[in-house]
Amino acid sequence: MTSIFDQYEQASQVSQRSKPVSEAMTSSGYITMQMEDNTPMFSKQKMNFNPSDTITHVSVANDYLVLAMANGKLFRLDLKQPDKHEEIEYTKFHPNAKLTGIFLDPLGYHLLLAFIARNKDGYPELVYLHRKSSKLKSVSKSRNYEVTEVGWNYENLSENSTGPILLGTSQGHILETELEADSDRMFTVNQQYWRQIFDIGRGTDIPITGIQFHRVGTSNKFFIFITTPTRLYQFIGNAVTTDGKPSLQSIFYPYLTTPETGFQEIPSTLKYSRLQFYFDKNNIPKTFAWLTEPGVFYGQLDPTSQQNSNSLFTQGELINYPPDSEPKTEAPLAFVLTEFHVLLMYSDKVKAISLLNQELVYEDTYSVSHGKLKNIIKDPKRRTIWAVTDKAVFRYKVVREERNVWRIYCDREQFNLAKEYCHHNPAFVDVINVKHAELLYSKGDYEGSARIYAESKSSFETVCLKFLEKEQINALKVYLSSRLEALEEEDKTLISMIVIWMTELYLSQLGLLRRSGKTNSEQYHQIQSDFEVFLLHPKVSKCMQYVKSVIYDLMSSHGDKQNLIKLTLINEDYENVVAQHIYKKSYLEALNMLQTLKKPDLFYQFAPVLIEETPKHTVNTLISQGAKLNPAKLLPAFLSCETDETHVTEIIRYLEFMHQNFNVKDKAIHNYLLTLYVEHDNDALMRYLERQGSDVTMVNYDVHYALRLCREKKLSSACVKLSALLELWEAAVELALQVDLALAKSVADMTRDAETQRSLWLYIAEHVITKNQDLKEAMSFLKECPLIKIEDILPFFSDVVTIDHFREPICQSLEEYNNQIEELKAEMEDATKSAEYVRGEIASFRGRAAVVGAGAACAQCGIALLLRPFYLFPCGHRLHADCLLAEVQPALGPARRNKLADLQRQLSVLSNIELSTATSSGLPLREVLRNELDDIVATECIFCGEYMISCIDKPFIPDEDWDRVMKEWE
Template structure:
C-alpha cells in the first residue's frame, strides 16, 4: 500500500499520512498542488487521478478523469478557494485541454463526487498530430479578459479572449470556442527535449505575473508579460541558450523555476541558476549521489521558497537579497535608471552608477544630461568643471554648477559664494556673446530667461543674498543695468533700484518703487533728490504713508527745497506740514516751528489763524514761543507778534505793539491780566495816553474810562493839554465826584458797624470773667476714673473734667504732626524752666532775667493750655475728626489679635 505524506509547513513536525489505496505496481506520474496549498491532484501512470484536500482525511478518485494521463493543470487563481477549485484547465498526454471543477465537500457513501464536471475544450496539435500539453497557465486581466498559455514539446500557444455570458461566465468554454475555426497564435522552435515546461514569476500570491520562462529544446524563452497588449501577452522576448553541458544532447534540464532576476534549471545531479539579464550562470549547486537523481523542482508562490526533491530527500532553497548585485548588471548594460533603482539605498554604489552614466552621456555628447549626473556624484568638482571647460560646453558647465549649488549645505558658505559668482559670470558672458547676433535672438531670450530664473530661484536666494555684493560688481562690470535692477529687486535691495532710477532721471519710477515697498529709511534718503523734480507726487506719497514716516527726518529735504522761496515750493512744504499737524496730530516742536516759518514766508494770512488755533496757554502750544516771536518780528507780522506776547503774558509789550496796529487790539490785550488790577490799570493808562497824545481823540479817551472801571478822570487828566476845555469831560468829573461821595458814605457806615461790634465784644468779655465751675471732692477724671483733686486738672464748661496728664495723653494722637512737635517742645521747655519762688525782690529779679532770656514759665503754661485745653476732647472738633479712626491701632492690631487667641 502506498502512503502519501502531506506536510503543512506551519506544522512541519506533524505530517499527515494519506493512503493511496493501491497495491499494484502503479506509479505516481505527476502531482499538482494549487497556489493556496488546499487542493492536490495525483496523476497515476494507470491514467487514474486522485484528489486530496488539505482539510480532508482520505484520497478520493476522480471517476470522470479516468483514462486521461494528466500532464499539466492550469489553476484558477481568481476563483479558487479552500473548498473549491473553481473552473480549472487540465492538459493531457493526448493533447487535450479539458475544463473541470473540484469540490472538497464529502457527502458520505452516496454523496456527490468531487469532480463536478469534466469536459473537453480544445486539442493541441504538433507536426500534424496531437501533442502532449506540457504546461498550462491561466490568468485574468484587470479588464476582464482571460489569457491562457499552453505549451507542447516545441510550441507555445496563446488563447486570449473573454468568458462567455450567462451561466458559463466563469468558465473557459467561451474562450476556446473562438478558436474552433482558426488555430491560436503560437511560437515554435525546431529542437525538442521531448517535453517542455513553462514558469511564471509572480511577486505576490494573488498578484499578476510579470515575467515568464519557457524551457524547450533550443534554450529558454524569457520575456515579460503585458496584459495590456491586444493580441499577445508576451513581450520583450529573448531566447537564452543553455549553459555549456546542458541541453538535449548532453544533460537535459528536467524542470525550470523563475525568480525575479534568475531562472533555475534542474538537472539530474545539480541546479544551475542563470541570470535573466545576461544569460550567465551565477550558481551551480551539485548534489551528492547518495540522495539519488533529482526529479523535479517547484516554487512556493506564497513564501518564495524553492523546493527540489529526489526519491529519497527534499531540499529547500531560500532566496535572500536576490537584487543586491543586479545594479552591476544593469550598469554593464548601460541601463542606468534600473541600476539606480536597485542601489538607491547604497550611496557608494549609487555614486558609481551616476559617474558611469555621466561619463556615458559625455561620450555621447549629451552634455546637459552628463552635467546633471555629475552634479549628483562625489567626483572632484575641479575635474568635472575642467572637463566641461575643455569641451567648451559653458551651458553644461552652468547646469553642473547650478545643481551643485542646490546640493550645498547651509554651512558651506564659501563654496556657495564661489558657485553663485561663477554662474553669474557664465550667464553674463553668454548673454554678452548672444546680444548682438540677430540670428541668435531666440537663444538670447532663452538664456536670459534661464538667468532670471537662476537669480529668482527660492532655493538659491540665501546664497545669492550672501554674494550680492560681488554679483552687483559683475553686473556693473558687464554693463548689464537691466539685470542689475532685476537682481536688486529680487534681493529687496530697493536702495540700489531707486538710486539707479535717480541716476537715469527716472524719478517717477524711483518714487513708484518707494511707494510700493514703503520703506521709511529709503524715503528719508531719496526725498531730497525727488522733491526737486516731482514735489507734488512725492508729498502725495508722504501723505499716503501717514504716520509710518517721521516728519522730522523729512524737514531737511523740505528746507533745501523751499529755500528758493517760490510759491509752489512753499505750498508743497506747507501742505505736508499741515497734514502732519492737523491730521496726524504731531506735537513735535521742530515740526510746528518749521510750519511757522513757512507761514511767515509764504502765507501770512494763515500764520495768525494757526497761532490763534494753537491757543493762549504757554504750556499747551507746541511751537517755540521765543522763536515764533523773533520770526514774526523779522517778517513784520505785528498782529502775530501781539498774539505771541499775549501767550508769553508780556502784556505791556503786547499793548505797546498793538497800539501801533489797532487800538481795539490793544484794549483786548489790556483786559487779559484779570487778577492784577494794578497792571490792568497801567495798561489802560498806556492806551489812554496813546489816544490822547498820539491820536488827540478826546471822545475815545472818554470811552476808555467807560471800558475800564479802574480808570478815573483824575488819572487821565494829566495827559490832556492845557488848551482842552472842561466841557469834554464835565460828565466824567461829575460821575467821579458822585463816586467819591458814595465811597465816603460807605466808609462812615463801616466805621459805625465796627464801633458797635467792639462794644459787644467788651460786654462778652466782662460776662466770661464772672463764669466759674464747682468741683466736688468725689469728682473723678473722665479718662482714668481716679479722683480729680489728686493731681492738676482741667475743668471745661461742658462739665467734663480731666487730669492734666490724662488730657495731654488723650489730645496728643488727634493733633497734626506740627502741633505734636510744638507740644513736645513746650513740655521740654517747662521741664527745663526753674520752679517759681515766693516773695523776695531777688526772685522778681530772677524772673525778670528769665523773661529777658526767653518766655516765662507762665507764658509756656499758657501756650500749653491754648494747645491742649482749647476745647473739650470729648465735645470738641477733635472727637468729630476721630470718627473714622480704628478702635485698635493698625500697628498694634496683630499684637491685640494674638492676645485674644
C-alpha cells in the first residue's frame, strides 16, 4: 500500500504543458487528429531497498550501484539482481580520513574512493576497489594529491585494468595513470605508471571539478574538457599510442609553453561546478553542459570542425535557471544532461529545463521524510537516471522527451529540424508547412512559399487568392504545378481545372510580352520554355485528351499560333492546324506543315483541297514525299479537281514520276494515267503503250478498258496496238489497213502461229490486190512473207490478167515442188534399206546359240549357275533369276515394282491347273506371266545396260559391309 508520503511525492511531480502553436489549427487539413501525448515525460520510482544509514555519496555505471553511507560502509548492488547486495566497511582502512568522493568507471568494475585527512598531520589518499573484490587497496603514489575528479577511459573494455585515465586534484594538477587489479598484493593496487602532465592553475590551487576525454573519430587525436569552478578548458591533440593504449601526456605539450587560451570563463562564487556529456546511439559525444552559478553553459560538440581552432564546440549558450517563488534561489547542486533537457537537482527538488527554449517542463519536489537530495547521476552505459536522498534512491523514467521538440524548432523557424523530430506525424508536418509557407510569404519569397503551401493541406482557394491579391502569377503557377504533381490520376476534374488555369496564365504572360514587343527578351524565352515543359508533363498530356478543345480555343483566343502548333505536335493532333491554315488560305504553310509532320493520312485528307487551289506546289510536295505516299489513295483527290490543262498537267507529272522512279504497278493508277493520255495527249499515249510492251500479261493497265476508251475517242493507232495485244489479229489488221499498210504488215508479223500469220498476210494481200490490181506490189508480198505462194494470191486478180504476168513466180513455185518431191524419194529409199537390215539382224539372232558349261558361275553371287534358274544375256553375262531380281527390284519405279510383286504373287498362289490354262493368245497362263516378269526383270543386262549407268554413284562396298571388308583387308 502506497504511503501518504509517496502519494504526496507523486502529486508534487508536475509536467508543464507546452504552449500551443501560434497558428490556428483550422489551417490544417487534419481536424480530428489528437495533437498531444498525455504520457508524462519524466516520472520517478522509488527503489525498494533501504540503506542502513544516511547516504553521503553515490555512483552508478552499467547497472551497478555503489552508495557510501555515514556509518563508514559501502553499499554495492547489481541492479540486475536487486535481492543481492553487500556492504563493505571502509573506515577500517583509513579511520582518520574523510571520504570526499567515489568514482565508478563506465563498465562498473573499477571504483576509486577519494579521502582527505581530518587533521593537519594526515594526508589525502586514493583507494581502489574492484567489483569482484571486497578488499580496499591504496594507490600508493596518490598521497599528497587530493583527487577531486576522474576522467575515465570510455574505450576501455578490460575488467582488470582501467586503461589510461586522468585524475584531477584540488590543486589543479592533472595526473595520468593506469590502475590494474592485483590479487597478489593485498594492500596496494598495481600502478602501470603515474605522472603529472599539466597544471591548470599554473602554480595556484584551483580545484578540478570535471574531466572528460574522448577520441576524435578513428584517428589518434583526442580532445579533453576540464572544468574548474569558473573555467571550462579545452585541449586537443594527437596521443602517442603504445601497445594499443594512448598516452595523453603528449596532448598537453603545446599548452605548456603558451599563454592560457582555449577556455570559457563564467564568474561564479560557488566552489563547485559540474560537467556532463550526452552521447548519441553510437556512443559518440554529441553535446556537453557545464553547471555554473549563473546557469548551465550548453553547446554542440564538433571537434572535427576547422572553423575555429580554439573551440571544440559550436552554438554555445548559457541557459538560465528557472525562477523560483522564493526571493533567493540557490544554484543547483548537480544535474543530468539528456538529448533535449537538463535535469537540475536542488536540495529538495528536481527541475527539468528544455535546452531549446529554456522553459521549465517538469518539477518534482521531494518530501522531507527522505531527507535532502545528495546527487542526481546518469548511468553512462544504460542511460538510466538516478536521484539519491539521505535515505532513499529513486529512478527516473524518460518517455519521448523529443515529443515537443518539433514545436520549439517550428517556433524558432528551424523547419527542417521540426519535420525531423515530428516523426512523420502528418498533422504536425502540416502545421510546420503552413507556418513555413506563411513566413516565406511575409518575407516576399512568394515562389518558395508556394512550394511549401502545395505540401500542406491548406485550402486551395485560400492559397490561390493570397497570390492573386499580390499579383504573383509566377508563384501561383508554382503552387498549381506542385499541386498538380501531388494529385492522383483519379482526380481528373481537379487536374483538368489546374491544367486549363495554368495554360491561361502562361498564355496571358506570353501575350502581354508580345504586345510589349519583348519577344526576344530572356523573360519571354524562359516563360515559353517553362510552358513547353508544362505541356510535356505526363499528367498534362493525358489530361489533354479530355480538354483539348478548350485548350485550343484558349490559344486561338490569344492568337498564339506558335504554341497551338506545338501543342498539336505534342498531342499528335495535326489535323486541326492544317485545317486552320487552309481555312485562312495559307496553302503553302499547310503544305509545309504536312511535309514537316510526315503523316500520310493527312496528305490523303487534305490533298483534294490543296491540289484544287495550288496544283503545282501540291504536286511538288507530293513528289518530295516519294514512296511514303500511296498514289492509289490520292486518286480521289485527282478525280475531284477540275479538268483544265493546269491540273491535268500536274497530275500527269506526278503519276509519271511515281511510275518512272518507283515502278508503281497499281492498275488503277495506270488506268487513270491512260485515261488522261487518251483525253489530253495522244502522242504520250502511244509512247506509254510502247513502253508497256507487247505482252498482255506484263502490262499494268486494263487492256480491254483501254481498247474501249480508244475506240470511243476513235484513236485508230492505239486501237491497233491494243487489239494486237489482245491477239485480235483480224480486227487489228483491219484497223491497221485503215491507217497504214506498213502498220498492217507489222501486225501480221507479230503473230507466232504460222497459219494465222499466213491468213493475215492473205487478208492484207487480198485487200491491196483487190483494190489496186498492182502486180509489182503482189510480187513484193511473195518476197515479204515466204508463207504465201503464187497460187494463193492468183484468185485475187481479175480475169483480165493473163498468166504471162506470173510466169516467173509460177516456174519458181513448180521448181520448189519438184525439189520437195526429190527429197521425199530419197527419204523413202533410206527407210527401205533400214527395214531390210533390221529384218536380217532378227533372222540371224533367231539362229544364235550359247553354250553354258557345268562350271559356269553367276556373275552376281559367284555360285554355280546351273543350281538355280538363270538368265543368259547376249553380251555373255549370266545371272541367277533370284540374284537378278534382288538387284533390279530396288531400282524399279513404283508402278513396275507393284506390277512385279503382283506377277510373283500370281505365280506363287495360282495352282498348276490354273497356270496351265490357255489364254487368248494360245499360250498357257504360266508362260504369259513368265514373259511379263522377264520383260520387267530381264529387259537388259545389269552390267551392260542403262542400269549400270544409273548406279554410277552407288558405292562398291555397302555401308553395312564396310567393317567386315576392312577386317578382311587387315
